Amino acid sequence: AQKITQTQPGMFVQEKEAVTLDCTYDTSDPSYGLFWYKQPSSGEMIFLIYQGSYDQQNATEGRYSLNFQKARKSANLVISASQLGDSAMYFCAMREGDDYKLSFGAGTTVTVRA
Amino acid sequence: GAVVSQHPSWVICKSGTSVKIECRSLDFQATTMFWYRQFPKQSLMLMATSNEGSKATYEQGVEKDKFLINHASLTLSTLTVTSAHPEDSSFYICSAAGYEQYFGPGTRLTVT
Numbered sequence: 001a002q003k004i005t006q007t008q009p010g011m012f013v014q015e016k017e018a019v020t021l022d023c024t025y026d027t028s029d030p031s032y033g034l035f036w037y038k039q040p041s042s043g044e045m046i047f048l049i050y051q052g053s054y055d056q057q058n059a060t061e062g063r064y065s066l067n068f069q070k071a072r073k074s075a076n077l078v079i080s081a082s083q084l085g086d087s088a089m090y091f092c093a094m095r096e097g098d099d100y101k102l103s104f105g106a107g108t109t110v111t112v113r114a
Numbered sequence: 115g116a117v118v119s120q121h122p123s124w125v126i127c128k129s130g131t132s133v134k135i136e137c138r139s140l141d142f143q144a145t146t147m148f149w150y151r152q153f154p155k156q157s158l159m160l161m162a163t164s165n166e167g168s169k170a171t172y173e174q175g176v177e178k179d180k181f182l183i184n185h186a187s188l189t190l191s192t193l194t195v196t197s198a199h200p201e202d203s204s205f206y207i208c209s210a211a212g213y214e215q216y217f218g219p220g221t222r223l224t225v226t
Contacts, residue, residue, distance in 0.1 A: 035214065043205055045158075045217035091157065100146055100211035104157045 001026055004092050006105035013082045014113050020067070021077040021108050023092030033095045034075040035102065036066065040088040048090075051075055079110075087112045116142050118210045120218035127198055127225055135193045135221045137208030143188035144210035149181075152205045152220075164191040198225040 005024045013019040025034065032053045038046040051059045051066045059066045067076040079086055092105040117140040127133045137147055145166045150158040162183050163171040170183035180202075182194040191210075195202050203225045209215040 033214075037217075043152075043207070043220040043222070045207065045209075045220075047214065047217075050214065089155075100215060101148070101160065101163065102215055106157050107155075109155070 002105075003027065003103040004094055004105035006092055006108050008108045009106070010109040010111070012111050012113055013079075013086075015084060016081055018078060018080045019082055019110060021079070021090050021092075021110070023075045023077065023105060025073050025075060025092075025094050027073075027094065027096050029096040031097050034066070034068070035093040035095070036064070036075075036077045037091045037093060038086075038088045039091060039107075045091075049077065082110075082112045084112050084114060086110060116140075116210070116212050116216040118208065118216045118218040120208055120221050122221060123219060124222040125224070127223070129199055129225055130197055132194055132196045133198055133223060135195075135206055135208075135223075137191045137193070137210070137218050139189045139210040139212075139216070142210070142212055144191075144212065145188060146211040147185060147191040148209045148211070148215065149183060149191070149193050150207045150209070152207060154205075158207060161193075195223065198223070200225045 034051045036048040049059050049061045049064045051068045058068050063080045065078045089107045089109050091107045093102040119138045121136045147164040149161045152158050161176045164183045164185040166185045172178045185191040207220045208218045
């Protein structure tokens with residue numbers, strides 16, 4: 001079974017608008033961490049935000065926020081005030097227990113329109 | 115944040131030759147590093163987990179004799195693609211485990 005599911009292959013968003021990228025996960029380990037990465041066309045993986053399974057509050061990092069709904073096993077990324085430089089592929093990933101290994105979703109390509 | 119480098123950033127080689135890719139953690143020691151492969155517009159596929167001083171752990175379906183991994187020190191892991199063929203052309207990314215995984219910038223391999 002897929003551990004991380006990203007159902008949106010691609011999305012278009014108007015500059016300055018907000019966009020939500022969906023991510024659902026599957027694990028039986030009570031301790032896990034959820035990550036979002038941005039991958040522009042250059043290929044580098046840029047860490048955006050992290051949410052731990054025991055964190056009580058949703059994580060926020062500047063224009064990025066994570067909508068963590070534990071009961072629904074979802075960890076959606078919200079990008080506010082989109083900029084042209086936000087155009088990239090975005091990956092949701094999960095780490096389980098003490099294992100450093102990450103499971104990645106299929107990714108969502110975001111294109112920001114001027 | 116922690117910095118991971120990869121060398122080379124891109125390489126073109128002829129079919130049948132071998133090519134080595136280096137992954138270095140520049141400002142921290144990493145006992146565990148990971149090697150990924152990524153095809154265009156697809157996700158990262160974990161190839162193997164590289165552990166300093168021991169044999170790498172390969173994911174199912176990855177040929178260990180074709181993709182040789184050596185983690186000789188706490189700051190260096192290498193991936194050697196042996197007898198490369200055009201189907202090995204891909205983007206290879208390494209990461210080093212610290213508090214989180216820190217990714218290298220990737221190596222684009224083209225086999226002609």
